[in-house]
Amino acid sequence: MHEPxxxxxxxxxxxxxxxxxxxxxxxxxxxxxSVVNVALKTLGSDLGASLEQxxxxxxxxxxxxxxxxxxxGSLSDRLGRRRIYLVGVTWFMLGSLLCAIAQxxxxxxxxxxxxxxxxxxxxxxxxxxxxxxxxxxxxxxxxGTWAGMSGIAAAIGPFVGGWLVDHASWxxxxxxxxPLCLLVLxxxxxxxxxxxxxxxxxxxxxxxxxxxxxxTGLTFVLTSPTAGALAYAAGLAALVAAVAFIVVERxxxxxxxxLSLFGSxxxxxxxxxxxxxxxxxxxxxFILVLQLQVTAGWSALAAGVSGLPVTVAxxxxxxxxxxxxxxxxPRIPMALGPIICAVGVLLLVPVGAGAGWMAVLPGMVVFxxxxxxxxxxLTATVLAAAPxxxxxxxxxxxxxxxxxxxxxxxxxxPALVGLxxxxxxxxxxxxxxxxxxxxxxAGLLALGGVISWFGLRSEESxxx
Numbered sequence: 001m002h003e004p005x006x007x008x009x010x011x012x013x014x015x016x017x018x019x020x021x022x023x024x025x026x027x028x029x030x031x032x033x034s035v036v037n038v039a040l041k042t043l044g045s046d047l048g049a050s051l052e053q054x055x056x057x058x059x060x061x062x063x064x065x066x067x068x069x070x071x072x073g074s075l076s077d078r079l080g081r082r083r084i085y086l087v088g089v090t091w092f093m094l095g096s097l098l099c100a101i102a103q104x105x106x107x108x109x110x111x112x113x114x115x116x117x118x119x120x121x122x123x124x125x126x127x128x129x130x131x132x133x134x135x136x137x138x139x140x141x142x143x144g145t146w147a148g149m150s151g152i153a154a155a156i157g158p159f160v161g162g163w164l165v166d167h168a169s170w171x172x173x174x175x176x177x178x179p180l181c182l183l184v185l186x187x188x189x190x191x192x193x194x195x196x197x198x199x200x201x202x203x204x205x206x207x208x209x210x211x212x213x214x215x216t217g218l219t220f221v222l223t224s225p226t227a228g229a230l231a232y233a234a235g236l237a238a239l240v241a242a243v244a245f246i247v248v249e250r251x252x253x254x255x256x257x258x259l260s261l262f263g264s265x266x267x268x269x270x271x272x273x274x275x276x277x278x279x280x281x282x283x284x285x286f287i288l289v290l291q292l293q294v295t296a297g298w299s300a301l302a303a304g305v306s307g308l309p310v311t312v313a314x315x316x317x318x319x320x321x322x323x324x325x326x327x328x329x330p331r332i333p334m335a336l337g338p339i340i341c342a343v344g345v346l347l348l349v350p351v352g353a354g355a356g357w358m359a360v361l362p363g364m365v366v367f368x369x370x371x372x373x374x375x376x377x378l379t380a381t382v383l384a385a386a387p388x389x390x391x392x393x394x395x396x397x398x399x400x401x402x403x404x405x406x407x408x409x410x411x412x413x414p415a416l417v418g419l420x421x422x423x424x425x426x427x428x429x430x431x432x433x434x435x436x437x438x439x440x441x442a443g444l445l446a447l448g449g450v451i452s453w454f455g456l457r458s459e460e461s462x463x464x
Contacts, residue, residue: 014191021187022126023146025089028180029119031160032061032096032173038161038289038304039170041424046170049105051414051424058286059407060109063219064116065123066403067212070256073124073395074203081129082194086185088121093181099174115174127383127395129192146379159311162304207248207256214241215404222411257397267385269455270334270378271398275405277338277374277448280441282406283413284345284367291434295427296355306360313368318376325377334381335453337374341367342445349438352431370445381456409444413437 036043040054049057076084095115102108130146164172217238221231249255262268285307292303325333344367351359379398386394414420417440419433 017187017190018192019130019146021184021192022085022129024180025085025122025184025188026126026146028177028184029065029092029123032115032119032177035161035173036061037285038293038300039165039173041290041293042165042300043108043170044424047103047105047108050422051420053105053109054424055411055414056109057105057112058282059219059411060112061116061119062282062403062407062410063215064113065119066400066407067215068117068120068208069124069399069403070211070397071208072121073128073397073399074208074256075121076125076128078203080194081125082188082192085122085125085129085192086188088118088123088125089181089184089188090118092118092122093178093185094118096174096177096181100171123399124395127379129195159301159304159307162299162301165300167301204248204252204254204256207245207252210241210245210248211256211400214238214245215407217241219407219411222408222415257400261386261394261397264385266330266381266456267394269451270330270382270385271401272455273334273338273448273451274378274382274398274401276444276451277341277405278402279405279409280341280345280444280448281371283409283437283441284348286410287413287434287437288348288351290424291351291430292355292360294424294430295353295434296351297353306364309361309364309368310371313365313372314375317369317372321373322376322380325380329456330377330381331452331456333373333377334456335449337370337372337377338445338448338452340370340373342370342442342449344368344370345438345442345445349435349442351434353427413440416440 036057040057043049043057044051044054072084072088092115095111095118098111099108099115102111126146160176161170161173164170164176215238217234217236220234221238246259249257249259262271288306289303292298292306293300298306321333321337344363344365347363347366348360351363382398383394414433414437417433417436419429423429423433
């Protein structure tokens, strides 16, 4: 590995500023995966969008992020982690600006895809920089801080979005990214050291294309309102691309996603848990804020504030969860966390017409405690299970799995529970679909806990 000339420490000025800037940059990208949810009802009415188009406002971003985050991780290992991070932040900033001025659902979806490409470049780079640039004893605490603050960004998104929708315009949920990105660019450019892997080979362009084709085809099938010839063709293309991806990754000398990483039981189990848990989380945040606004009659700001317990729990407990995982191993936190989240989701199932704060708060508090318990240990476990030379790739794989889980769940679940077209504006239809959807999410979260319990029963030592 091409290492920085001097390692960073969390106590140094450069170390603190670097961690702050990496966390802010990643947080902005993560926030945009959740902040839009609370504005969906308003922007749907403003732009005349259908439920399928609203799904694509979410999924266009997630598709680009999930499909290209492996590319971002691979490029950061090859070309320089700091360099790719800066490119990603710049790209994300420009995509955000274009989203803010979109005039039709189609334009907004297209700009969300561009925004997602920037997020795919910057997201894995942040973790890879932390892993490569901090002194050997510092990455785990730094990762815990990053994971906790990034989780807060995802949780605070609905609150920020709700305030902007009620007091300004939904367009500002994208416009606010521009000054924040400029601040991140200035700090990273000034204080963050460069690093890259010296052991990587040629870039796996074929693998990158196959990833995008598989995810795009499957997402189109899941969101298509009719099962026509185009949907069948997209499904077939997704299946062929997925099979071809596995074949190519096994045979190429420099794979985009080295399948050897999955020889680690810890790495495989952590990513399996990530897929089902983040799929459930994506749906919970998608349908809960709609249910609160459409059926319970809450304002966008009130619906956003409902997520405040998640923000508080992640802020106060993430570093403690990381320390607990380091002391007793990740198995118990990563098994118990999703199950606690499932209990919280079950408590939210009855939310309906006339629901007040006490119908929402208990479930959100329980849900928040479970989320705080699992986020930091998950991130640290994935990186610790991979060689340092594949830090960017390992981070990219886990991010791809998380975004793909959320992408596919948000694409599939509305149709599965009977929601389509303008149903999101009908309280009766929305309530029926919401309750079934939340039950399914609780099941997925519980499954994530089971995967962690059995998959992590024999913890492996970190590999170097």
